[in-house]
Amino acid sequence: MATLHSKAGTKGVPRADRERQILAAAIEEFGHHGYEATTVAAIAARVGVTKPLLHQYFGSKQDLYLACLNPVGVRLLNAIRAAMAEHGTGASPTPLRVLNALFTALNGQRETWFVLYDPSLPPGSDAAHRAAYYRDAIDDLAAIGTANLLRTAGAKDPLDADALKHAWRGLCTALVHWWIRHPGQSPEAMSQRCTRLFEASHTILTTDDSA
Template identity: 80%
Template sequence: MTTLSSKAGTKGMPRAARERQVLAAATEEFGRHGYEATTVAAIATRVGVTKPLVHQYFGSKQDLYLACLNPVGDRLLGAIRAAMAEHDTGAPATPLRVLHALFTALDGQREAWFVLYDPSLPPDSDAAHRAAYYRDAIDDLAATGTADLLHAAGTSDPLDADALKHAWRGLCTALVRWWINHPDQSPTAMTQRCARLLGAARTIFATGDYDA
């Protein structure tokens, strides 16, 4: 029986190139359908290879998920950290910098956001723990950013900061979901749209009547 070389792919394709294809397809499948509903067979079919080949390259389904998650988590964390570290005069406000960094990091692989924020991961699994690590790190950055914004606005209530942090996560998730359904929108176009929406929201809330 002929066995595959450790460096060879299938149908003449180098193994490294085939692995990239599998990871791209798996990231989209996990992002669209969630860990629980995604099968290795479906990923293999998308790429045009066999299920045993995917297992040979990546191991178990959970190993394949982790191979998708780690680069996504590292890329998002790096992008957000870099955006928050910018202090150049004339740079956009921090929320818009972070949004632009997020959209840029996800461009071409928008479903990857939902690989990170997947509620169907097996509880107490390596996959769940690793995803939680990235989510917690992003939440820590969001907590720092929201606390700074509230401090600049003259409030230091920690519950305000916590509520805003959760609202920010929900906003990012909703925006990415909308973006997936509008593939013609570039990262720059999305950032510009967010700038208009945030500006409109400030106006609406500033002029609203509230009797406490």
């Protein structure tokens, strides 16, 4: 990745601040429009810098994407691992702990979920390989969690865990979609909402409506 030796960006903005501005704009562009449809020119225009300056800071479009992806990939993995490892009296069920960790890790940059799960990444590219690495690592954690839940419930068919893992990813994606459309909802509010939804689902599934 290309770098500048100057400590300041354009118009007296410190380099570190300018980099944060660029990354924030890039995350929104990649998250909203996808890698393929996002242009470096659009990101530069949002920040008010030139394309050459952006390239000097972050290199190519792919380098900029990776600069957006890597921090959130690490942050999500660490948050999910910590949530799954949490035990003790009074602890929430594992799915709710993981969802709370997800919302907390994404707070402030919710679109990064769709930077990670971007179907428009060029096949075989470094960007696609890196995103797949994080997605596979998250899927591995989901597989462990769903298998443990089904084992506790007495389920024996291994395909049940695989089906639930895919359903879980879809649920997380749907909830983040909804969260983006409701920006006033805090991570705490989303966690409480999920708790209510899980409780309602359990009641619906265990209620005998034939009576």
